[in-house]
Amino acid sequence: GAGVSQTPSNKVTEKGKYVELRCDPISGHTALYWYRQSLGQGPEFLIYFQGTGAADDSGLPNDRFFAVRPEGSVSTLKIQRTERGDSAVYLCASSLTGGAVYEQFFGPGTRLTVL
Amino acid sequence: EDQVTQSPEALRLQEGESSSLNCSYTVSGLRGLFWYRQDPGKGPEFLFTLYSAGEEKEKERLKATLTKKESFLHITAPKPEDSATYLCAVRFGTSYGKLTFGQGTILTVHP
Numbered sequence: 520g521a522g523v524s525q526t527p528s529n530k531v532t533e534k535g536k537y538v539e540l541r542c543d544p545i546s547g548h549t550a551l552y553w554y555r556q557s558l559g560q561g562p563e564f565l566i567y568f569q570g571t572g573a574a575d576d577s578g579l580p581n582d583r584f585f586a587v588r589p590e591g592s593v594s595t596l597k598i599q600r601t602e603r604g605d606s607a608v609y610l611c612a613s614s615l616t617g618g619a620v621y622e623q624f625f626g627p628g629t630r631l632t633v634l
Numbered sequence: 635e636d637q638v639t640q641s642p643e644a645l646r647l648q649e650g651e652s653s654s655l656n657c658s659y660t661v662s663g664l665r666g667l668f669w670y671r672q673d674p675g676k677g678p679e680f681l682f683t684l685y686s687a688g689e690e691k692e693k694e695r696l697k698a699t700l701t702k703k704e705s706f707l708h709i710t711a712p713k714p715e716d717s718a719t720y721l722c723a724v725r726f727g728t729s730y731g732k733l734t735f736g737q738g739t740i741l742t743v744h745p
């Protein structure tokens with residue numbers, strides 16, 4: 520596709536459950552990013568992949584959060600034992616490669632609601 | 635502490651009434667300042683990147699400028715379709731991937 524796609528668009532789960540959120544980056548983009556956006560706030564960085572490896576995971580809030588990108592394209596953000604505070608829009612972005620000069624292009628996000 | 639602050643939080647304009655949004659930052663080693671537009675229920679849409687003080691970029695009714703401590707997004711003769719949240723973000727230091735965002739300015743343009 521032409522842009523970054525994310526599935527599902529909405530996810531409702533119960534406290535304590537496990538969820539997976541998927542991101543398909545723009546074709547040819549080697550860098551991929553995950554952010555989380557709470558209502559009325561700007562996006563908050565979670566993790567950055569360059570190829571298959573996590574180049575910076577300093578934004579992951581705790582060990583319940585984990586992300587993979589096994590083939591250097593699609594990425595999955597995994598959240599274990601979800602808590603109500605995890606409710607937010609999870610945004611994925613990609614760029615041609617990592618580094619300061621490349622713009623990040625965002626997907627539409629997955630709205631996660633933890634009941 | 636590294637910070638990005640946007641002002642005002644919300645701005646209401648009449649169609650054709652020009653104004654500016656502000657993004658101030660306190661970071662070390664700025665490597666780029668980015669402006670995005672975000673419509674309700676959608677992801678941020680890239681507008682501009684600025685790298686050094688004095689740089690300016692324009693797109694239609696929008697013009698972005700950068701100084702050593704802040705950036706302005708000037709909106710000339712806005713139209714209702716310019717209504718959106720405008721986000722500013724910075725990349726700094728050795729954080730080649732991470733963008734640090736401000737909280738955004740909600741712009742409403744009335745016809």
